[in-house]
Amino acid sequence: MRKIFSVFFFFFLTSVLCQNVELKKTTDTTQTFTGEISGIPITIHLNYTGIVDCDQYQHYVDGWYYYDKYKKKIPLTGIYDYYGNLSLYHFGTKQKQNSMLLKEQITSLQKVEKTDEIAQKLAPQESIIFETLSTNSNPISGHFYKGKKEQPVKLFTGNVMIYRLNNYLYLPNNKKINTYDFINKAGGNELVSYASGENGNRVLLYFEQTSNFNACGQCGASDGEKGYRVLYFTKDWNYKNYEEFLTESCRENIYDVTRTKSKDKQTITYKIGKSESSPAHTLTVDIKNATVMKSK
Known part of the structure; x- marks a missing residue:
């Protein structure tokens, strides 16, 4: 009986661990x-x-x-x-x-x-x-x-770049994607949380990255691009698309921001003032549910 229980527990534990989402960075x-x-x-x-x-x-x-x-x-x-x-x-x-x-x-x-x-x-x-x-x-x-x-x-490649800021997301079902390949080449992502819903799975990332790789140009080498990304997946963890929400930006001239965190630390609210590219708005980051809501 103990052997049966041990085998069952092993497979249960393995199943649970395989459902984790991890982000690893390599350059x-x-x-x-x-x-x-x-x-x-x-x-x-x-x-x-x-x-x-x-x-x-x-x-x-x-x-x-x-x-x-x-x-x-x-x-x-x-x-x-x-x-x-x-x-x-x-x-x-x-x-x-x-x-x-x-x-x-x-x-x-x-x-x-x-x-x-x-x-x-x-x-x-x-x-x-x-x-x-x-x-x-x-x-x-x-x-x-x-x-x-x-x-x-x-x-036999689609990318001859040598220097690469890889951000690998390790997903359930033994799947792996690199944000370098489909978001941008600047890296800077941090895993915040992940959640599941009726329409599939979500991964919430926070990012801080250079505004412009080219240090000679406007916003050159500035670390002014900050915000969140919500990545959407099917129920089987096949990647669909992502949304990006800026909380600070040299390129978009977004600096007038007030940040408030709830007492349970599960919700962060950003009140973002009017900029050259967008009207004033509010971003509500729900960490538990891995969502970001934009409102006026």
């Missing part, structure tokens, strides 16, 4: 991609090595690629940007020297746009260029240049 600074050059399988490994000036949309990368059949690493250096453009170069015996020269010459957004022109003056032996016209494309297509020979190259 990627390296990525490994698979792909092909003219149909021949390759692997590309890249490391994020810094930003271009204050333009955090443009990043330096170093790494290597090899043909899967031979696994001989060929060094690469280059630039990628927030929009999915990636330019990589191999300078042969002058790889280290010319990599430094390339980065020394690319110090602004205007020079990033001339990356290939600058690189060609350093006589690369090989170039791999991806110009992503659509962020939803998978695989990503580009061009491989060796001397005067040009060949098609593909990466």
Whole structure:
């Protein structure tokens, strides 16, 4: 009887634990991609090595690629940007020297746009260029240049960004999603609560994030974007959509805010004054039920 009870309790406990929702943050600074050059399988490994000036949309990368059949690493250096453009170069015996020269010459957004022109003056032996016209494309297509020979190259991914602020939500039924993929790339989410209802499940997140990754522009590197997000799921925890509610914003000029918390700490009320983008309104955050209500 004890054995039966123990087995039942184990499965009950496992079932309960599997219903938890967790949020875990990881920052990627390296990525490994698979792909092909003219149909021949390759692997590309890249490391994020810094930003271009204050333009955090443009990043330096170093790494290597090899043909899967031979696994001989060929060094690469280059630039990628927030929009999915990636330019990589191999300078042969002058790889280290010319990599430094390339980065020394690319110090602004205007020079990033001339990356290939600058690189060609350093006589690369090989170039791999991806110009992503659509962020939803998978695989990503580009061009491989060796001397005067040009060949098609593909990466089997929909995202060539190396530096990634991942916020993974671990959900019941062994499901996992990354807010980086469908909300934005700024991260900054914190799990507040989650709840179930007749129409499915909800997850309530609080977020604080930079207003603009590009420190050179308006609201550059400002931590002025704050608020809540309600993520909606089906009863089987399939993601549907989300709503966002700002409580502070540099971009929307939202600063006139009064915050009140109920005695049981389950409800938070924000009275938000009129801004350039919206009239005065009230946000009521119900932590227990994982909801946010907006009213006049």
